[in-house]
Amino acid sequence: MQGTDLNKVVNPYLLLTPGPLSTTHRVKRQMLRDWCTWDKDYNQIVQQIRNQLVNLATSQPGYTATLMQGSGTFSVESTIGSVIPVDGKLVVLVNGEYGRRIDQIANKLGISTVVIDSGELADADPQALDKVLREDPQISHVAMVHCETTTGMLNPLKAIGEVTQKHNKVYIVDAMSSFGGTAIDMAELHIDFLVSSANKCIQGVPGFGFVLANYTSMTAIKGLSRSVSLDLYDQWRCMEDNQGKWRFTSPTHVVRAFAEALKELDGEGGIAARQHRYSENQTTLVTGMLRLGFKPLLDAKLQSSIITSFHNPQHPNYNFNTFYEVLKEKGFVIYPGKVSQADCFRIGTIGDVWPSDIDKFIEAVETSMYWNTD
Numbered sequence: 404m405q406g407t408d409l410n411k412v413v414n415p416y417l418l419l420t421p422g423p424l425s426t427t428h429r430v431k432r433q434m435l436r437d438w439c440t441w442d443k444d445y446n447q448i449v450q451q452i453r454n455q456l457v458n459l460a461t462s463q464p465g466y467t468a469t470l471m472q473g474s475g476t477f478s479v480e481s482t483i484g485s486v487i488p489v490d491g492k493l494v495v496l497v498n499g500e501y502g503r504r505i506d507q508i509a510n511k512l513g514i515s516t517v518v519i520d521s522g523e524l525a526d527a528d529p530q531a532l533d534k535v536l537r538e539d540p541q542i543s544h545v546a547m548v549h550c551e552t553t554t555g556m557l558n559p560l561k562a563i564g565e566v567t568q569k570h571n572k573v574y575i576v577d578a579m580s581s582f583g584g585t586a587i588d589m590a591e592l593h594i595d596f597l598v599s600s601a602n603k604c605i606q607g608v609p610g611f612g613f614v615l616a617n618y619t620s621m622t623a624i625k626g627l628s629r630s631v632s633l634d635l636y637d638q639w640r641c642m643e644d645n646q647g648k649w650r651f652t653s654p655t656h657v658v659r660a661f662a663e664a665l666k667e668l669d670g671e672g673g674i675a676a677r678q679h680r681y682s683e684n685q686t687t688l689v690t691g692m693l694r695l696g697f698k699p700l701l702d703a704k705l706q707s708s709i710i711t712s713f714h715n716p717q718h719p720n721y722n723f724n725t726f727y728e729v730l731k732e733k734g735f736v737i738y739p740g741k742v743s744q745a746d747c748f749r750i751g752t753i754g755d756v757w758p759s760d761i762d763k764f765i766e767a768v769e770t771s772m773y774w775n776t777d
C-alpha cells in the first residue's frame with residue numbers, strides 16, 4: 404500500500420482478494436461527508452465518470468456508459484435481461500463460477516442457452532464456438548467472462564470476438580475483474596456489451612457496476628428488459644436525457660470515491676501503468692511462492708495478473724483456515740479457493756497493492772508455514 408500511516412491505522416490488513424480490495428486513503432476520504440444528488444454538481448460528476456469510462460474502453464467514437472446500482476452481478480443480470488430478447492438464444496463459454504452464473508441468470512429469465520464448458524483448467528475454445536455457431540442458427544448472442552476470477556484464467560477475448568463477429572452475433576463480455584487493469588479496446592475486439600464494476604481494477608469501493616456499449620446497440624434494446632430496476636435501456640435513457648441523473652437513489656458516496664479513483668488511475672499513468680504494476684505484483688508473488696514450495700494451479704500462459712490460484716499443501720498438519728488466520732494476524736487477507744476440481748486457495752494482486760507489499764507478504768508466508776516444523 405502506498406502513502407499514509409492513516410491508511411494503516413484504518414486498515415489492520417491488506418486485502419489480497421479480487422474485490423472488494425484495498426483502496427487508498429484518498430479514495431476513502433471522499434466518503435466522509437454527505438453529498439447531495441439532485442443538483443448539477445453531482446450530475447456533472449456522473450457525466451464525467453461516464454466519459455472517462457468510455458475513454459478507457461475504446462479509442463473509437465460512438466460508445467456510451469451506463470452506471471447501475473448494486474454489485475457487479477446486478478449489472479450482468481441487467482445486461483442479460485435487457486439485451487437478449489425472450490426468443491433469443493445464448494452461448495455461454497464457461498470455465499468457472501462466473502461463467503456458470505451467466506448461464507444461471509439466463510435460465511432464470513427463460514432464455515435458451517448452450518453452454519460450452521472447457522473445464523476450469525482450459526481457456527475458452529474459439530473453434531468449439533465456431534462449430535456451435537455454424538450448427539445452430541437460432542443462436543443470437545455469445546457471452547464470456549474475460550478474467551475468470553474462479554481460477555485467475557484469462558480467456559481469449561480477441562479470438563472469441565472474431566468468431567462471434569464472423570457469425571454476426573452479439574458479444575457480451577463480463578470484464579468485471581480485468582477492466583481497468585488490462586488493456587481492452589472493445590471496438591477492436593468486437594465487444595458489443597462490456598460489464599464491470601466500481602470495486603475491481605479501477606480501485607473504487609463497492610456499490611455500483613457499469614455497462615459499456617455503442618449508441619446503436621443501446622438504442623436497439625429499447626423495451627426488451629424483463630425487470631424495472633435492472634432495465635439497462637431505461638437507466639441509460641435517464642442518464643442521457645437528464646445529463647447524468649440516476650433513475651433511483653444512487654450510491655452517492657461510492658460515486659464520489661469512484662471519481663477520485665479514476666483521477667488516481669490517470670495519475671498512475673492509466674491502464675498501461677496499472678497493468679504493469681499488477682503484472683509485477685503477480686510475478687513477484689509466483690516467484691516467492693514457488694521458492695516456498697507452493698504450486699500454481701494454472702499454466703503460466705493462461706494466468707492473468709489479477710488473481711492466482713495455488714494448490715493447498717498436502718501436508719497432514721496443514722489446514723487452510725489456520726493458515727488464513729495466521730496471515731490475517733500478520734496483516735494480509737488471502738482468499739479461499741472456489742475451484743471444484745482442485746483443492747486451492749487464491750491470492751489477488753489488484754488494488755492498492757505494490758510489489759513491495761508482495762515482498763512483505765512472501766516474508767509473512769515464510770514465517771506462517773507452521774505445518775513445516777519438522
Ligand SMILES: *Cc1c(COP(=O)(O)O)cnc(C)c1O
Nearest residue numbers: 474475476501548552577579580
Ligand atoms: C467480481 C466478479 C463479478 C461480480 O461479483 P459481485 O460479487 O456481484 O460483485 C462477476 N464476474 C466476475 C468475473 C467477477 O470477478
